[in-house]
Structures are given as structure tokens and as C-alpha cells.
Amino acid sequence: QVQLTESGGGLVQAGDSLRLSCSASGRAFSGMGWFRQPAGADREFVAAISWSGVSTYYSPSVKGRFIVSRGKDKNTMFLDMNNLRPEDTAVYYCALDSRWDYCPASECHAVRPENWGRGIQVTVAS
Numbered sequence: 001q002v003q004l005t006e007s008g009g010g011l012v013q014a015g016d017s018l019r020l021s022c023s024a025s026g027r028a029f030s031g032m033g034w035f036r037q038p039a040g041a042d043r044e045f046v047a048a049i050s051w052s053g054v055s056t057y058y059s060p061s062v063k064g065r066f067i068v069s070r071g072k073d074k075n076t077m078f079l080d081m082n083n084l085r086p087e088d089t090a091v092y093y094c095a096l097d098s099r100w101d102y103c104p105a106s107e108c109h110a111v112r113p114e115n116w117g118r119g120i121q122v123t124v125a126s
Contacts, residue, residue, distance in 0.1 A: 004095070005094075007021045012123070013084075016124075017083075019079070022076065023075065028074060029098075031049060031051055032049055033049070033094075033096075034046040036090035037091050037119070039089075041090075046059050047062060047068040047079060048068065057109065059109060065083045067082075084124045091122075092119060092122050093117055093118075095115060095117070097115065
């Protein structure tokens with residue numbers, strides 16, 4: 001199984017930007033995505049991208065502020081988070097799932113991957 005590792009988290013102020021990275025240990029011939037889990041809440045979909053990088057999907061709460069992308073080698077995924085808000089505070093998880101390569105746009109948020117990273121904390125102070 002491909003191992004996923006997140007990096008780039010930390011403590012920032014509201015309005016700041018932060019870039020998260022997710023590295024796959026092997027060849028990630030698959031769509032990749034980001035989820036987040038605030039303390040005491042359920043894990044929620046944030047964004048996803050197809051293997052080709054052509055198709056991207058966003059939660060309404062982050063659309064227009066966050067940008068998901070993949071590195072040229074396709075084994076790395078990034079999440080550029082802009083204009084961060086305190087409500088963006090959460091543990092962010094990287095995930096791998098081939099369904100993001102073909103899901104209808106209205107259904108991509110519902111994909112529940114089985115391959116997860118260990119997560120990384122992002123804290124936005126007000």
C-alpha cells in the first residue's frame with residue numbers, strides 16, 4: 001500500500017496563507033484528496049484532484065480560498081490555503097482514491113478513501 005505523509009502545517013494568524021504537502025511513498029496512479037477534522041467534529045471533505053490534475057473539486061467552505069494541485073511527478077499533492085480563518089483549524093489528512101479520477105463533480109465530496117496519511121495540525125489564531 002502507498003504510504004502518504006503530510007507536511008507544512010503549523011500555527012498562523014487569520015488572513016495568512018499556508019501550503020500543505022502530501023508525499024506518496026510509491027507511484028500514486030490515482031486521484032488524491034484532502035480532508036480535515038476539527039477537534040470534536042467529524043472528518044470532512046476539503047478538496048480533491050484527479051491523477052492528471054485536470055479535474056479538481058472543493059468543499060463550498062474553502063472554494064475560492066484553497067487551491068489543490070499536484071507535482072509534476074504526480075506523487076506529490078499540495079493544498080495552498082489562503083485567507084485562513086479560525087474555523088479552518090483542524091487536523092488535515094491526505095488521502096488516495098481512484099474514484100476521484102471519474103466521479104461526477106456532484107459526488108466527489110462523498111468519496112470515502114481507505115488510504116490515509118496520519119494527519120497534520122493546522123491552527124489559525126484570530
